[in-house]
Amino acid sequence: MESVFERVEPGARKANKRHILNCALACFDELGLEATTVDTIRQRSNSSIGTIYHHFGNKEGLVAAIYLAALDDQQALITPAMELADDPKGAIAALIKTYMDWVSQQPRLARFMFQARSLVASSHFKGELDARNKQRYGSLLNYLAEGVKKGEIRSLPRETYASLLIGQSENYCRAWLGGRVKGTPAEHAEIFAEAAWRSVACSP
Amino acid sequence: MESVFERVEPGARKANKRHILNCALACFDELGLEATTVDTIRQRSNSSIGTIYHHFGNKEGLVAAIYLAALDDQQALITPAMELADDPKGAIAALIKTYMDWVSQQPRLARFMFQARSLVASSHFKGELDARNKQRYGSLLNYLAEGVKKGEIRSLPRETYASLLIGQSENYCRAWLGGRVKGTPAEHAEIFAEAAWRSVACSP
DNA sequence: ATTAGTTCTAGAATATTATTCTAGAATCAT
DNA sequence: ATGATTCTAGAATAATATTCTAGAACTAAT
Numbered sequence: 001m002e003s004v005f006e007r008v009e010p011g012a013r014k015a016n017k018r019h020i021l022n023c024a025l026a027c028f029d030e031l032g033l034e035a036t037t038v039d040t041i042r043q044r045s046n047s048s049i050g051t052i053y054h055h056f057g058n059k060e061g062l063v064a065a066i067y068l069a070a071l072d073d074q075q076a077l078i079t080p081a082m083e084l085a086d087d088p089k090g091a092i093a094a095l096i097k098t099y100m101d102w103v104s105q106q107p108r109l110a111r112f113m114f115q116a117r118s119l120v121a122s123s124h125f126k127g128e129l130d131a132r133n134k135q136r137y138g139s140l141l142n143y144l145a146e147g148v149k150k151g152e153i154r155s156l157p158r159e160t161y162a163s164l165l166i167g168q169s170e171n172y173c174r175a176w177l178g179g180r181v182k183g184t185p186a187e188h189a190e191i192f193a194e195a196a197w198r199s200v201a202c203s204p
Numbered sequence: 205m206e207s208v209f210e211r212v213e214p215g216a217r218k219a220n221k222r223h224i225l226n227c228a229l230a231c232f233d234e235l236g237l238e239a240t241t242v243d244t245i246r247q248r249s250n251s252s253i254g255t256i257y258h259h260f261g262n263k264e265g266l267v268a269a270i271y272l273a274a275l276d277d278q279q280a281l282i283t284p285a286m287e288l289a290d291d292p293k294g295a296i297a298a299l300i301k302t303y304m305d306w307v308s309q310q311p312r313l314a315r316f317m318f319q320a321r322s323l324v325a326s327s328h329f330k331g332e333l334d335a336r337n338k339q340r341y342g343s344l345l346n347y348l349a350e351g352v353k354k355g356e357i358r359s360l361p362r363e364t365y366a367s368l369l370i371g372q373s374e375n376y377c378r379a380w381l382g383g384r385v386k387g388t389p390a391e392h393a394e395i396f397a398e399a400a401w402r403s404v405a406c407s408p
Numbered sequence: 409a410t411t412a413g414t415t416c417t418a419g420a421a422t423a424t425t426a427t428t429c430t431a432g433a434a435t436c437a438t
Numbered sequence: 439a440t441g442a443t444t445c446t447a448g449a450a451t452a453a454t455a456t457t458c459t460a461g462a463a464c465t466a467a468t
Contacts, residue, residue, distance in 0.1 A: 013464085016416085032326040034264075037454060048418045053456070055416085060238075115326070118319040121382060122236040133384070159385035160376060160392055164399050167375030172367035178325060180337070181363035188364055195368050195403035217435080220445085241425060252447045257427070259445085409468100416463070424455070434445070 064125040070109045088147040093193040100185035103173040111177040268329040274313045292351040297397040304389035307377040315381040
């Protein structure tokens with residue numbers, strides 16, 4: 001978990017910044033976004049108000065820093081996994097399995113992402129978020145377009161593909177993190193990969 | 205939109221309470237949950253702090269009241285639509301089309317629901333939310349179980365069905381409300397109903 | 409190694425916002 | 439008509455976020 005923030009804030013100099021990020025994540029996860037105050041985080045991290053505001057600007061900035069680091073960590077696993085695949089079906093399976101494995105292994109981060117998403121999306125970090133999402137799905141969509149030409153993928157409105165592919169597994173992950181279902185996302189990943197493929201494929 | 209709150213707070217006596225709910229919804233939608241203060245709502249509704257706290261207890265209670273009213277409004281359309289269907293495929297299509305139509309017609313309420321969900325889920329209204337969701341999916345799951353016996357529906361882990369059916373359309377609705385896609389949910393509803401069916405059906 | 413510049417730490421002071429409290433007005437049931 | 443209940447109002451208080459100032463630690467260039 002230390003490693004998640006090492007990617008965005010590397011080096012010994014940033015050790016305390018990473019420490020604060022970790023403590024903040026723990027607080028948010030245990031108490032919820034609203035209920036954790038900046039002072040709660042200060043106490044847990046043995047830090048000071050000044051330090052926290054120096055590094056993150058405000059509470060929203062701290063939330064966004066964790067959120068974007070988590071998104072980057074996810075993407076750092078998904079991109080290479082999809083590049084290894086050699087057909088659309090394999091790429092879709094890689095996307096879904098990698099995503100569901102990540103959630104299963106990083107439940108605190110994943111839970112935080114669901115809680116913080118709408119906050120980040122309505123903050124002035126919206127731009128950064130949109131840029132990452134655009135990059136995230138851009139290459140996938142071009143890839144699918146080829147599949148359509150070859151007759152492997154159904155021709156559907158371009159804007160529906162992302163939801164058709166990731167919506168089901170995302171919904172299940174949220175349910176698991178909220179304790180409403182028991183089986184880990186990882187253990188059902190095949191089912192969801194298969195369902196996503198059925199949704200967009202011309203033939204099984 | 206007045207009618208949404210009439211269901212839960214009927215009668216002339218509750219007119220002001222409904223008025224506050226409507227004004228609060230408008231504020232939340234325009235400014236976001238965090239950015240709208242209780243005083244913002246007081247101003248917009250020409251009300252008073254005392255009145256607001258009398259009716260809702262606290263800000264969280266106000267959010268939950270809107271959320272649960274919206275959920276009930278949705279359900280009031282979905283339940284009869286599904287009961288009219290006479291086979292699993294029709295029931296699934298009714299569920300998805302009714303849901304997507306509702307979102308298209310009530311974008312403010314729908315957007316609010318996505319923004320407030322995790323807040324309500326981590327509040328002490330979690331119980332009420334769980335009860336409604338249990339009821340919401342309970343009958344659907346029993347219905348699907350029959351389909352499995354008849355060989356129409358694939359036999360999958362029970363806890364995966366709800367995500368498989370509603371995940372895609374929910375994801376698209378969120379994207380539409382966030383301005384990331386252009387086509388209304390209603391206009392793509394057939395595609396999503398079809399995809400959900402493909403995900404769980406034995407044969408097309 | 410010294411020094412100028414930069415980043416980091418600290419916490420008191422301030423500003424913003426949520427919530428409580430008390431009292432009176434309106435409504436209802438008998 | 440009257441006692442009980444619900445509703446309205448806003449000042450007072452409490453909780454929380456944010457700003458500000460000053461000094462410590464570190465970095466790079468001489």
